[in-house]
Amino acid sequence: MSARRRFRNLIRIGPVQVGTAYDQRGREKHTAACTAPRCGFSSEYDSRSAAELAARTHRCPAR
Template sequence: MARPNHFRDVIRIGPVRVGSRSDVRGRQKHTAACTAPRCGFSADYDSRAAAELAARTHTCTTN
């Protein structure tokens, strides 16, 4: 049975939310996900700085 995602240190940068979590092997993962309708951007990163950079430079492709 998969563990539910429990995000910590969630921040919002524009429409993108960045949060930290532990994966099933106990490693830290950082996720950036856009909350704009019909955007669909989300990605996992190994460092928090990379996730925040992705959030700052993200531009939604939806009109």
């Protein structure tokens, strides 16, 4: 079971939300997750710019 994370600095780019949180080892991670139904895209990055780039270039296959 994964730990419940406290996200901060949330932004929304289209249907994708980008947030910052700390992982289980105390490192800062940036997550991009699509909120569209039946999409399922979610990925974790070391840098904020990489997460925002993924959010800008994401295309939902559910469309």
